[in-house]
Amino acid sequence: MLQELFKAHSVSYTLPSIVGSVVASIILGLLVATVYMYRNTYSKNFVITLATLPLLVQLIIMLVNMNGNLGTGMAVLGAFSLIRFRSVAGNSRDIATIFWAxxxxxxxGMGYIFYAIFFSVVVTIYLLILNSSSFGNRGHTAERELKITIPEDLxxxxxxxxxxxxxxxxxxxDSVKTTTMGSVYELSYYxxxxxxxxxxxxxxxxRVRNGNMPVVSSKLSSQTNEL
Known part of the structure; x- marks a missing residue:
């Protein structure tokens, strides 16, 4: 069965198959976006993009595959992804979710709706289990950004x-800057x-070492993408 998935073939699109693929892409796109939002910091634009991305990729694959050349479709898809995502800085979870979508x-787009649904369910369950478990946790560690104010003569x-x-x-x-007309310095550390x-x-x-001047310790927010 899996061998059939990788065999070259041409797909004959009918109205019911197109509608079915579109509906499946929309539903699965919403699933991808929903799973991404679970216990994660995100922006609305990025979530909307994730929900729409499967439909856009499906349309591209369908349009090119109607000519019977799937290789061209993959090339177009690769060029599309490189043009849009090459300058977007994302964390590993963002990149994995984009690949999933x-x-x-x-x-x-290739007509494998069953495979799309099956593997989406598997990935969803897998990600939810990993995110809900202690897998990957590092005890009580935490990342902080420290901003330490010191007098100019220190x-x-x-x-x-x-x-x-x-x-x-x-x-x-990370950095140092002067504040209060240059009378104090502010140091930044991660x-x-x-x-x-x-x-x-x-x-x-x-505080003992900097003369009891202000010290700010803040959490590092997860990087969000504006696509």
Whole structure:
């Protein structure tokens, strides 16, 4: 059965088959978007794009496949995806979901509605199980952005490195800027805390070293895509 899926063939489209493929693409596109929204930070534009992408890919595949040349259809689809998505910075979950949506559209456009539904159900169940479980969690770790204010007369290079190493698995220095007419500096760091419960202790030790000036620790928001 699976061998038939990869054999070259021409598809004869009829009105019922086109309507069925369109309906399947719409329903499965909504499924992809809904699963993506589960326990994830997202933008409305990106979710709408995910819901629409299977239908758009299906239409492209159908139009080219009507000429009996599936290879050309894949080339057009590849060019389409590269043109639109090459400049979009996304995380791994965004990229996986885009591939899923494109796969649904490809299967529907080729007439494999059953495969599109079957594999979408499998992927949905699989993703929900992974997202609901502790798989991939790293204990009580957390990523934070630290903004530390120091007086201008304080030599800041390496000033807090020992504290960041003490409380974090990893950290990186991001930027420095002057504020209040140059009388103070604001340092920005990214840190992966070993234990989120130690966040207060880290801030307290930083305050001792920077003269009790403001320290801001904020969560890193998940990157959202505007497509």
């Amino acid at each position: 494109m796969g649904v559209g490809l299967a529907a 030599d800041f290079p390496g000033l807090f490195d020992d504290l960041l190493k003490k409380y974090g698995y990893d950290f990186s220095y 840190i992966k805390l070993k234990d989120v419960k130690d966040e207060k202790h880290l801030i307290d030790e930083i």
